[in-house]
Amino acid sequence: MAVLFRFISLILIVVALMLLGADIVSSLEKNEITVRTIEQVWALLGKGGLAVFKAWVQVALPGPLRNWVYSVLNMWAFGVSGVLGVILAFLFGRRHVVD
Numbered sequence: 886m887a888v889l890f891r892f893i894s895l896i897l898i899v900v901a902l903m904l905l906g907a908d909i910v911s912s913l914e915k916n917e918i919t920v921r922t923i924e925q926v927w928a929l930l931g932k933g934g935l936a937v938f939k940a941w942v943q944v945a946l947p948g949p950l951r952n953w954v955y956s957v958l959n960m961w962a963f964g965v966s967g968v969l970g971v972i973l974a975f976l977f978g979r980r981h982v983v984d
Contacts, residue, residue, distance in 0.1 A: 890973050894972075894977065897966045897969050898970035898974070901970060904926065904962045908921055920963075921961070923958050
């Protein structure tokens with residue numbers, strides 16, 4: 886099980902580096918700082934899923950949780966995936982056996 890979570894953490898860290906690289910390239914092209922949010926990345930992958938998710942959030946969740954979900958969607962994509970990847974890597978990293 887630990888191997889699976891270490892692999893997931895590796896994937897999340899790689900995705901974070903890819904998103905950070907894409908933001909750097911976009912920033913260099915536009916001569917202004919560009920940082921994509923989770924919502925923008927999701928919209929790039931497919932707008933239908935994001936619209937359905939937002940409609941579900943409006944109906945299914947109460948006010949405070951709805952605002953929390955929208956706050957998460959507006960976080961930097963590379964930051965969220967990178968932080969989750971690093972946390973998983975620390976939690977499920979290799980264990981040293983003490984004799």
